[in-house]
Amino acid sequence: MSPARLPNGNGATMTQAPTPTADTVRRLVLSLLKDGKDGKDTGDDRGGPDVRPATEGAEPVTWWVGSRHVLRLAPDREATVRQRRELRLRDLVRPHVPTAVPVSVAHGEWAPGLTYTLDTKLPGGSGEDHDVSAVGEADLAGLLTGLREVPVRQAETLGLPRAAPRSLEALRRSAVRAAERLAKADEFDAARLHQLTPPAASQLAAQPGSAVLTHHALTGGHLVVSADGRVRGVLGWAGAVVGDPAEDIAGLALAVGSPAAVRAATLAGYGARPCLRGLWLARCDTVVRLAEDLTGKNAALLRTRLRRAWEPILLERVTDLGDADDAL
Secondary structure (H helix, E strand, O other): OOOOOOEOOOOOEOOOOOOOOHHHHHHHHHHHHOOOOOHHHEOOOOOOEOEEEOOOOOOOOEEEEOOOEEEEEOOOHHHHHHHHHHHHHHHHHHHHOOOEOOOEEEEEEEEOOEEEEEEEOOOOEEOOOOOOOHHHHHHHHHHHHHHHHOOHHHHHHOOOOEOOOOOHHHHHHHHHHHHHHHHHOOOOOHHHHHHOOHHHHHHOOOOOOOOEEEOOOOOHHHEEEOOOOOEEEEOOOOOOEEEOOHHHHHHHHHHHOHHHHHHHHHHOOOOHHHHHHHHHHHHHHHHHHHHHOOOOOOHHHHHHHHHHHOOOOOOOOOOOOOOOOOOO
16 A cells, blocks of 8 residues: 555645544544445544544554554654564564464555554453463464564564573672562562572573574563453564564563463473573563552552562472573
């Protein structure tokens, strides 16, 4: 589809990015759905589609359009670059993963130099609100397997950046300081971090040559989960990189809990080292983030993620992995 610019209501094309409002979004969607192309998405009392912000905020950039679509507006040039890359990446990933990936039914420019995509809405609920079943863990395993199978060269051809592995030892030190603050607030037992010693963190360094395509934002909000606990889709591909697979294992630990994340990674063929690395990335991250926002509006969600990441697994301690990477 050729790029479309949003009319300002007088027939002229806007030269400056407008503030996204229900009226501007409705006019854009009307131009795409052609006055009833999708009858279930049109027909409010003003003759246009039913649109509403998907998230709270002064300038929402994600909008529900009726019951079938979601419109995402890139708010700046950097987001535009990511969104254009994301559309191509989703096409590359789709054949490799068992879960649904959003499909764009229209895309272009909603303001000069700023893009939009109108995607089909995937059926299901948020992973923040629905538990993942044992079969759903198999879905996550298929996702991790599929991401590893995507050719890295093809992903990089699309412009995906490479992300260097994080230092687990540096993160551990930050978490130790954060844990002391949480302990003073009676939020966390700082002694729990003693399980991850400096030698253990060194053992769990990312291995050379292990980089794969990683979603890099596998939060519960990006998992589409059905009522029976199956993972039906994955959203939010704009931040994908070629990098450390343990980051996606860590993301799943925050989304579905450490035991389920480790089981899914093991089913996907990952061994002890990346599983334990992902586990401790998640645990240290949750301690640091909660300490940074202990009284903020996200504190409740951060406490939930900390609880999930610190759920016990069978292999809690780092043993001598040697040169092998035995399965859990």
